Amino acid sequence: MDVVWLKKDLRLHDHAPLSLIATGGNCRPCVILYLYEPDQLCEKTVHGSHVAFVNEGLVDLDLRLSGRYSIAGDAIDVYRHQFQCITVCHAGAAFTLRTLHQQRPIHQILCHMETSHLKSFARDKAVRRWCRSNNVPIKEFNQTGVTRCLSSRDDFTSNFNRYLDQLMPETPSPEQLQEMRRRLINVDAEGVKLHGRCLSPLNPADMQEIPVEQRHDRANRQYGGECKALDMFRSFLSHRGANYSSGISSPNTSWTTGSRLSPYLTWGNISLRYVIVNSKRKQNELRAVKKVSSSPSPWLRSLASFQSRMHWRSHFMQKLESQPSLEEEDLCPTFSQLRRQPHDFCQEYYDAWCQGRTGFPFVDACMRCLIDCGWINFRMRAMLVSFATYNLWLDWRKISCHLARVFLDYEPGIHYPQLQMQAGTTGINAMRVYNVTKQGKDQDPSGIFIRRYVPELRNVPDEYIHEPYNMPASVQKKFMVTIGNGDDKMTRLGFQPLKQTLSSAHEETDDTNIFFYPSPIVDERSSSKIAKDKLSAVRKQESTKAEAEQVFLKHGSRRSRGGDRDGVKPKALSSTAKRVKVDKGQTSLLSSWKFSSQDHQTASERNVTNVDNNDTQISDKKSTPMSQFSSDIESPQAVMLKPGEWSCKLCTYLNEKPLALACSMCGSLRQ
Numbered sequence: 001m002d003v004v005w006l007k008k009d010l011r012l013h014d015h016a017p018l019s020l021i022a023t024g025g026n027c028r029p030c031v032i033l034y035l036y037e038p039d040q041l042c043e044k045t046v047h048g049s050h051v052a053f054v055n056e057g058l059v060d061l062d063l064r065l066s067g068r069y070s071i072a073g074d075a076i077d078v079y080r081h082q083f084q085c086i087t088v089c090h091a092g093a094a095f096t097l098r099t100l101h102q103q104r105p106i107h108q109i110l111c112h113m114e115t116s117h118l119k120s121f122a123r124d125k126a127v128r129r130w131c132r133s134n135n136v137p138i139k140e141f142n143q144t145g146v147t148r149c150l151s152s153r154d155d156f157t158s159n160f161n162r163y164l165d166q167l168m169p170e171t172p173s174p175e176q177l178q179e180m181r182r183r184l185i186n187v188d189a190e191g192v193k194l195h196g197r198c199l200s201p202l203n204p205a206d207m208q209e210i211p212v213e214q215r216h217d218r219a220n221r222q223y224g225g226e227c228k229a230l231d232m233f234r235s236f237l238s239h240r241g242a243n244y245s246s247g248i249s250s251p252n253t254s255w256t257t258g259s260r261l262s263p264y265l266t267w268g269n270i271s272l273r274y275v276i277v278n279s280k281r282k283q284n285e286l287r288a289v290k291k292v293s294s295s296p297s298p299w300l301r302s303l304a305s306f307q308s309r310m311h312w313r314s315h316f317m318q319k320l321e322s323q324p325s326l327e328e329e330d331l332c333p334t335f336s337q338l339r340r341q342p343h344d345f346c347q348e349y350y351d352a353w354c355q356g357r358t359g360f361p362f363v364d365a366c367m368r369c370l371i372d373c374g375w376i377n378f379r380m381r382a383m384l385v386s387f388a389t390y391n392l393w394l395d396w397r398k399i400s401c402h403l404a405r406v407f408l409d410y411e412p413g414i415h416y417p418q419l420q421m422q423a424g425t426t427g428i429n430a431m432r433v434y435n436v437t438k439q440g441k442d443q444d445p446s447g448i449f450i451r452r453y454v455p456e457l458r459n460v461p462d463e464y465i466h467e468p469y470n471m472p473a474s475v476q477k478k479f480m481v482t483i484g485n486g487d488d489k490m491t492r493l494g495f496q497p498l499k500q501t502l503s504s505a506h507e508e509t510d511d512t513n514i515f516f517y518p519s520p521i522v523d524e525r526s527s528s529k530i531a532k533d534k535l536s537a538v539r540k541q542e543s544t545k546a547e548a549e550q551v552f553l554k555h556g557s558r559r560s561r562g563g564d565r566d567g568v569k570p571k572a573l574s575s576t577a578k579r580v581k582v583d584k585g586q587t588s589l590l591s592s593w594k595f596s597s598q599d600h601q602t603a604s605e606r607n608v609t610n611v612d613n614n615d616t617q618i619s620d621k622k623s624t625p626m627s628q629f630s631s632d633i634e635s636p637q638a639v640m641l642k643p644g645e646w647s648c649k650l651c652t653y654l655n656e657k658p659l660a661l662a663c664s665m666c667g668s669l670r671q
């Protein structure tokens with residue numbers, strides 16, 4: 001018999017293994033297997049909301065496979081659903097396959113390749129070992145566009161494009177599904193004994209592998225399943241996506257203008273290729289319309305920008321695929337001493353950050369939004385990491401599990417490279433330090449988002465909503481809110497934990513109806529400065545530069561030149577990237593390799609990316625088409641170019657030198 005092993009691919013469209021058994025013309029019996037794997041569920045990153053989302057996808061797929069798909073989505077009581085077509089067990093993968101094989105010999109295993117955390121990597125290796133020793137072929141199909149055993153990063157984009165150009169596997173028709181169902185083995189009826197058989201989805205609340213405090217669900221998360229995923233994508237292409245580019249930065253607008261596909265992509269309810277192919281189709285339609293109409297539409301820019309991000313997805317996942325250890329180790333090893341000295345970790349800071357009680361309203365609102373619904377936009381995620389790793393000086397490894405749990409879309413291949421990039425430990429990216437108060441003022445000027453998630457501050461007037469600690473006592477009294485307890489001081493220097501009345505924060509007292517909100521747990525400016533200085537010191541070391549060069553060779557994005565898409569070598573980069581001034585005093589480490597000693601002083605003083613400045617100066621208008629993609633940097637705002645300025649086609653950096661032949665940020669040749 002054939003076994004289709006479902007993992008993070010709970011959908012019917014663009015599903016090579018299901019397509020093969022339903023439309024491939026062989027008449028072997030088959031089993032469609034899904035496993036709640038104890039060794040994976042006990043990962044510290046797992047949260048009840050992840051399992052609940054997966055359950056919804058499983059039920060949706062089972063209904064489709066069994067031809068009973070009339071009602072969809074949240075109208076179904078997931079935990080009362082009885083699986084018809086999918087054989088589900090609560091047991092390890094290699095163990096279940098072995099047990100199955102002993103009772104009904106397996107002809108072949110069909111599944112999708114997974115790029116995930118170290119434990120799943122170990123699980124896959126164990127399964128492959130078992131397959132080898134038992135002569136059971138295992139076919140792993142690509143669904144992410146990453147290349148396994150990529151020998152050179154130069155080949156990534158061409159491989160990715162080749163993957164996209166392949167025909168999508170046929171989606172089985174109702175008749176083909178009916179024929180397939182006749183060949184499905186009913187393991188219970190045939191007396192096949194499998195450990196941990198589940199007739200209905202398992203409730204995460206009952207899963208012993210998950211710590212009790214992580215078993216609950218999130219009240220306002222997105223609902224899982226292919227039906228919801230396709231609906232979400234349709235609404236994005238029909239109307240929500242028009243303002244994708246302009247709405248991407250604010251947590252208020254990105255809520256609707258963003259695609260919101262990330263959890264569906266992570267758990268495989270929609271495929272990357274399906275999304276790209278269909279958004280390109282829409283793009284072509286719009287281009288055709290544009291030829292006959294002169295009215296400007298934001299759509300084309302938005303779709304180009306969206307497709308770049310879809311490409312980023314695989315670009316980041318490739319990093320983890322090529323180097324699984326980056327889940328635990330700094331990409332650039334010279335940073336490994338940073339934030340790991342005996343007194344660097346402060347439990348109080350960590351707790352305050354995790355719970356959204358840092359005294360910085362915008363940071364707290366973002367974290368509480370995640371806790372409530374499991375999603376927030378890119379910029380806010382980056383800001384949360386920047387605040388934790390720079391202002392609170394927390395090790396990215398300490399914060400990664402909490403973030404993984406609050407992200408419904410937790411995708412290790414994006415998560416770890418992004419965390420490291422925001423924490424400044426990759427060696428090849430500019431330092432990204434967010435001014436959180438300014439971000440709040442820019443992205444949520446009247447505090448709508450803050451008031452929604454930090455109700456203690458809902459009565460606070462607009463002028464104080466971003467800095468409530470500046471409210472005079474009389475105003476606090478008038479608006480019935482108390483900030484801090486009066487004797488806490490912003491004593492970030494030296495990193496002593498503050499004696500803060502955090503426990504009293506965000507509770508309403510019965511007798512007075514006064515809200516408490518903490519005062520800031522650190523001084524924003526001085527904590528940023530100290531952290532930047534420490535990072536800069538490491539970045540300047542010769543050993544860092546040497547290691548960063550290796551990181552670039554292995555993971556850095558490449559550019560298109562002539563017919564050779566990924567042709568630029570660091571050598572070319574080095575010779576052209578002479579100057580490294582970025583906006584108001586920022587540098588890219590890559591380009592800083594080649595400073596003259598004279599330049600070096602100036603550059604190292606400016607060795608920080610002020611994200612706020614950067615964001616407003618980078619033009620999305622210039623974002624490259626997907627095939628030319630190669631930037632790690634989000635580029636969200638439209639800007640006016642000053643005379644002589646030009647925007648790099650590759651990284652979108654705004655260059656000031658009108659005659660420069662190469663971008664001073666990434667070194668790529670001007671196009």
Ligand SMILES: Cc1cc2nc3c(=O)[nH]c(=O)nc-3n(C[C@H](O)[C@H](O)[C@H](O)COP(=O)(O)OP(=O)(O)OC[C@H]3O[C@@H](n4cnc5c(N)ncnc54)[C@H](O)[C@@H]3O)c2cc1C
Pocket residue numbers: 258259260261262263265266306309310311312313314316376377378379381382385407409410411412414415418419422634
């Ligand atoms: C520290 C940090 C951790 C992150 N962890 C995750 C994660 O675990 N899972 C995850 O899906 N995204 C992660 N992201 C990337 C990004 O924030 C989310 O993909 C995005 O917010 C999802 O919303 P959307 O689907 O509306 O995205 P859209 O803007 O509509 O983008 C469409 C898709 O493109 C991909 N994408 C978008 N931005 C990025 C990016 N910067 N890098 C890589 N892929 C991108 C995602 O798959 C996304 O669903 C992380 C970002 C940061 C800064």
